[in-house]
Amino acid sequence: MVVKLQRPILVGGLGLSFSLWILQSWHDSIVQLGEYSVLSLLLVGGGLLLLKQNRSKQDSHILDSLPVDRETVESAIAKTETVINHLASEAENNVETLHVTSLLREKIPQLYTELDRQEIHLAVTGGKSVGKTSLIQVLKSNWRPGIGRQICLQEIAPLFVEAGENSDADLLTQAKATDFILFLTNGDLTDTEFQTIQQLQAEKHRLMLVFNKQDQYLADERASILLALKQRMQQSIVATSTSPLPVKVRKHNDDGSVQEWMEQPAPEIEQLTQQLGETLAQQGQQLVWATTMRKALLLKAEAKNYLNQVRCDRANPVIEQYQWIAAAAAFANPVPALDILATAAINAQMIVDLGNIYQQKFSLEQAKTVAGEMGSLMLKLGLVELSSKVIGTVLKSHALTYVAGGAVQGVSAAYLTRLAGLSLVEYFQQQEVAVNSANGFNIEILGQTLQKVFQQNQQMGFLQGFVKQSVKRLLPEVAEEKMITAETVA
Numbered sequence: 001m002v003v004k005l006q007r008p009i010l011v012g013g014l015g016l017s018f019s020l021w022i023l024q025s026w027h028d029s030i031v032q033l034g035e036y037s038v039l040s041l042l043l044v045g046g047g048l049l050l051l052k053q054n055r056s057k058q059d060s061h062i063l064d065s066l067p068v069d070r071e072t073v074e075s076a077i078a079k080t081e082t083v084i085n086h087l088a089s090e091a092e093n094n095v096e097t098l099h100v101t102s103l104l105r106e107k108i109p110q111l112y113t114e115l116d117r118q119e120i121h122l123a124v125t126g127g128k129s130v131g132k133t134s135l136i137q138v139l140k141s142n143w144r145p146g147i148g149r150q151i152c153l154q155e156i157a158p159l160f161v162e163a164g165e166n167s168d169a170d171l172l173t174q175a176k177a178t179d180f181i182l183f184l185t186n187g188d189l190t191d192t193e194f195q196t197i198q199q200l201q202a203e204k205h206r207l208m209l210v211f212n213k214q215d216q217y218l219a220d221e222r223a224s225i226l227l228a229l230k231q232r233m234q235q236s237i238v239a240t241s242t243s244p245l246p247v248k249v250r251k252h253n254d255d256g257s258v259q260e261w262m263e264q265p266a267p268e269i270e271q272l273t274q275q276l277g278e279t280l281a282q283q284g285q286q287l288v289w290a291t292t293m294r295k296a297l298l299l300k301a302e303a304k305n306y307l308n309q310v311r312c313d314r315a316n317p318v319i320e321q322y323q324w325i326a327a328a329a330a331f332a333n334p335v336p337a338l339d340i341l342a343t344a345a346i347n348a349q350m351i352v353d354l355g356n357i358y359q360q361k362f363s364l365e366q367a368k369t370v371a372g373e374m375g376s377l378m379l380k381l382g383l384v385e386l387s388s389k390v391i392g393t394v395l396k397s398h399a400l401t402y403v404a405g406g407a408v409q410g411v412s413a414a415y416l417t418r419l420a421g422l423s424l425v426e427y428f429q430q431q432e433v434a435v436n437s438a439n440g441f442n443i444e445i446l447g448q449t450l451q452k453v454f455q456q457n458q459q460m461g462f463l464q465g466f467v468k469q470s471v472k473r474l475l476p477e478v479a480e481e482k483m484i485t486a487e488t489v490a
Contacts, residue, residue: 070115073289073296077111080300083433084108086359087307097306104303111299114292120149120284121291123175125156126184127193131212132156134242135184138267145273147281154178160192172196176294179287180280181207186216188228197233206287208279209233210272215241215265238275241268308429314357319421322350324473326417331410331474343413347371347420354421358428370441374420377447383419383454388412390458394467411470418466419457423450 084104091097124132136153145151156175159168175181183197200207211229214222222239229237244265251259280287326346351367362370378384392408427441427449 070289073115073293074112076293076296076300077108079432080111080296080303081105081108083300083303083307086433087303087310090307090310094310097310100306101303104299104306107299111292111296114295115289117288117292118149119152120180120280120287121152121154121178123154123156123178123181124184125159125171125175125181127160127190128158130184130186131240131242132158132184135182135210135212135240135269138242138269139273142267142269143273143277145277145280147277147284149280149284151280159196160190168196172200176200176203176205177291179206179291181205182210182276183207184210184212185229186211186213188225189232194232204290206279206283206290208272208276209235209237211237211239212242214239215244215268236275238272239268240272241265244268304429304433307433311357312425312429315354315421315425318350318353318357319418319425322346322353322421323414323417327410327414327470327474330413331407343417344368344371344375347374347417350417350421351424354424354428358425358431359433360428360431371420373441373443374423374446374450377443377450378416378419381447381451381454383450384412384416386458387415390460390463391415391467394464395471407471407474410474411467414470415463415466419450419453422457423453426453 084101087104088098088101091101124136126132132155136155139151139153143151154174156171157166159171181200183193183200185193189197197207197209209229211226214225217225226237226239244267246262246264249261249263253259326343329346330343345368348364348367348371351370352362352364355362355367388408391411395407395411423446427446430445430449
């Protein structure tokens, strides 16, 4: 339930501020940080940003290593089912969400069935006119893998075609749903083809690059293309001719006559079928498990997105409640040095409440530590100084609100508390769904999240609206016509 905060909050905020004197031990360190110039804060913040930008981003959980045993996949399916169960229990009476939950739950038995699938699904993909159809026809007619499993070949519509029923992303999604991908090219790779292959490999999809229509090149040209492909891909390339060009055959008869006719050479796919057969024989079961794993993780991600939305709807009122409490406390506090202390204490309780929503249980002492670390991050990144400057500039557009004691501190406290709350929500959404867990905070990731949220909430239009809303709560006696107006601030 959201508390409606009007004028009485000033009294509560004042009492809260005086009670914060017990946190005096924090005061010296915060004052020392406050003595840094704005330039120093910006330099420190900028340095941290550069360090973070230079670090490689971690791949999502969908890109994790392929499973090597059945138990790993079964564990992933079980975790997916746990997320769906959380969604069902927290959706309450939301009919639409409950219906979605029911549809998601129906897919769990299908995943367990997938584990025992005997067919291996191969996708044949590539650009236009690279020989996908002819390759499938030749493989169906001439290839007998003898691995005890049925091979199902699926042709994907041509990629890299501007006009088409499906986008490249949709077509690649179809290919990714299979166990193995044959990527065809009829020459050296274009940048687009190379980037697509890199994307598939980064997502741990097993594929084989096939240089088709090699018969259309002279021997030296063919060797040059193969060398370029191997150097670029850093792996072996399979060369094929699924539909060789007819060749002229000339026969000299005993009587001196000459006969000529066009003859169709047999397809050249021996290298492809040998390597592909060996791969499927050795890794067929792992390929099936890998596909099942990807499907489980995608289903888990879908369920988690719905769960995050449900929890976010519950978290937003909590954030708003604490941002106005922080505003009132800072506005009423006669000692400016305690403003950050008041915000830290309020944020600590907010962390506990948000943690409850996201099933991340924290004691108040743990939450105070995290709140203090978040306050330090805000100082190091220069968010406190920058926010106060911008908010002060907006408030100057109306003298009455600007001269009111503590207006800048109150609005700044509300704004920083909001940033902290939104950052926590995004941080919690990235965590694994668990029951009453209390994993330690990753301060580095939390700092990155905090900076991202700050960038999303620093637009002047948003700040002007936020300041106006804050002043209405802190100074309800100010007439509506005298409220600050939206002006462009350099």
